[in-house]
Amino acid sequence: MHFLETVRRRWQDADTLVCVGLDPEPTRFPACLAGDPDAVFAFCRAIVDATADLVCAFKPQIAHFAAHGAEDALERLIAHVHATHPGVPVILDAKRGDIGSTAQHYAAEAFERYRADAVTVNPYLGRDSVQPFLDRADKGVILLCRTSNPGSRDLQELDVGSRKLYQHVAELVAREWNGNGNCALVVGATWPEELADVRSRIGDVPLLVPGVGAQGGDVEAVVKNGRTADGTGLMISSSRAILYASNGEGFADAARRAAMSLRDGINRHRNP
Amino acid sequence: MHFLETVRRRWQDADTLVCVGLDPEPTRFPACLAGDPDAVFAFCRAIVDATADLVCAFKPQIAHFAAHGAEDALERLIAHVHATHPGVPVILDAKRGDIGSTAQHYAAEAFERYRADAVTVNPYLGRDSVQPFLDRADKGVILLCRTSNPGSRDLQELDVGSRKLYQHVAELVAREWNGNGNCALVVGATWPEELADVRSRIGDVPLLVPGVGAQGGDVEAVVKNGRTADGTGLMISSSRAILYASNGEGFADAARRAAMSLRDGINRHRNP
Incomplete structure (x- = not known):
């Protein structure tokens, strides 16, 4: 099924807008996983199984695996989500961006190798760098627009004509790059006013x-x-506040409670 | 030794500005490698050994390895360069860009896991996303400025005040991000006029x-x-024209001739 169709089903049928970010940090793992040679996979699997019914998507962050040579754990983790929690999509947070045949290889990395349903992509290199992702109509292409960090001001807030660069990116994606209806945008929760502005520019x-x-x-x-x-x-993605809600044996239950609390906190404000 | 110091030594002592890009495409490998389960490594090693005395750097492109799960081949390839051709630096072409702890993980991926001497980085997320790379004073941080593809116009040519976005990036990097003197910039050969403009803005x-x-x-x-x-x-980086100069048994010799021809073509124009 089309990625965004899957997400819409989760929004409605599971009544949740929560995305759990899977950013494994072995130094923050609970003591009960110490000495487990497959701790990255075991930790993430426990979080996934404890929260799957509460999320509209999972979002593994690839650098947290790649820094430690744990690509195999990432492959198995995504396969586990597909096998055990069908209908819950997986966003590979990779923020890729390159040109020509290299962009093709990054698309193959995300969609064939890792079997992700969507991938985050950096727009700085322009349309042709994103095309191999856009062409995959069944997959989601999530373009960086206004990131949550302080330094996002350095480029994204620059005035380009009558609007700021991130506003330009939002309109470019919504109006020109979204021909297959498979685009989404990243806007950080740390900029609530910009969120309203972006929403006014991009429709649904x-x-x-x-x-x-x-x-x-x-x-x-x-x-x-x-x-x-x-x-x-x-x-709405949360990583650390859910993953590391507890570092005791009950870490997965604590993660579940944190995800449930976020879901409920969100749902209180969903309808006017 | 500091990455840029190593490159300067190569420019002077080896009299070459050539960078050979290592973008392995198994479908273009010579027939003599068919059936070799370690063909990606074998092909790249042959190119490296045939051209090392002619280059100022090697530049493996990570997606060409990651798409096929060949991270191990990339690790061994970079280790081979360090062991066999000491003094020839390795640029990991990864175009990474993310924030906070994730940026730290990408720096660890490039410099600890792969032992690269430099890495390409995307500037769209701003200063704090690049800081973990900048802090590694011995390593090179090569920021995308004006990329060689047609779509680079979409964002990079936008007017931001009195200059274009890529010109802003060039000045930002040269004047503010280069405190450790370890920055470089990517400008595509397809934009020679922009190259002169960027050079005028960034000193050396x-x-x-x-x-x-x-x-x-x-x-x-x-x-x-x-x-x-x-x-x-x-x-000055070339990949396909060198790697695939021949698909016969003499592919490494053909690559050497192509690299030598590029070096000599460059050197004819180096001095006024």
């Missing part, structure tokens, strides 16, 4: 919103400013 | 210039427009 294009929880984004402001008319349109 | 900051050869960039224009006063300052 979905937004992936990182930065609630550990980075301090306000849930109410995110939902009220980012939602579509039907109270959806958002994949 | 080195430029990595892809796009000669298969992409059609003109060597004379690149050298004349991009060189520094001493006839260096450029890492």
Whole structure:
């Protein structure tokens, strides 16, 4: 099924806009996993199984695997989500961006090798660098627009004519790059006003919103400013606040409670 | 030794501005490698050994390995360069860009796991996303500025105040991000006029210039427009035109001849 169709089903049928980010940090794992040679996979699998019914997507961040040579754990983790929680899509957070045949290879990495349903992509290199992703109509292409970090100001806030660069990117994606209806945009939860502005420019294009929880984004402001008319349109991503809710033996239960709390906090503000 | 110091030594002592890009495409390998389960490594090693004395750097492109799960081949390839051709630096062409702890993981991927001497980085997320790379004063941080593809116009040519976005990036990197003197910039060979403009804005900051050869960039224009006063300052990268100069048994010799021809073509225009 088309990625965004799968997400829409989760928004409606599972009644959740939560995306759990899978950013494994072995130094923060619970003591009960110490000495497990497959701890990265075991930790992430436990989080996935404890939260799958509460999420509209999972979002593994590839650098957390690649820095330690744990690509195999990432492959098995995504296969586990597909096998055990069918209908829950997987976004590979890779922020790739390159040209020509190399872009083709990055698309193959995300969609064939890792079997991800969507991938985050950097727009700086322009349309042809994104085309191999756009051409995969069944897959999601999530373009960076306004990232949650302070340094996002350096380029993304520059004035380009009558608007800022991130506003230009939002309109470019929504109006020109989204011919297959498979695009979404990243806007950080740390910029609630910009979220409302972007929403006003892109119609119902979905937004992936990182930065609630550990980075301090306000849930109410995110939902009220980012939602579509039907109270959806958002994949609100939290990683650390869920993954590391506890470092005891009950870490998966604690993660479940944190995800449930986020889901409920979001749902309180979904409808006007 | 500091990456850029190593490159400068190669420019002077080996008298070459050539960078050989290592973009292995198994479908284009010579027939003599058919059936070799380690063909990606074998092919790249043969190219490296045939051209090492002719280059100022090697530049493996990570997607060409990652798409096929060949991270191990990439690790061994870089280790082979360090062991067999000491003093020849390795640029990991990864175009990474992410924030906070994730940027730290990408730096660990490039410098600890792969032992690269430099890495290409995307500037769209701003200063703090690049900081973990900048902090590694011994390593090179090569920021995308003006890429060689047609779509680079979509964002990079936008007017931001009195200059274009890529010109802003060039000045930002040269004046603000280069405190450790370890930055370089990517400007495509397909834009020779922009190359002269960027050079005028950045002093002696080195430029990595892809796009000669298969992409059609003109060597004379690149050298004349991009060189520094001493006839260096450029890492002129070619991949396909060297790697696939022949698909016969003599592919490594053919690659050597192509690299030598490029080196000599460059050197004819280095000095006024």
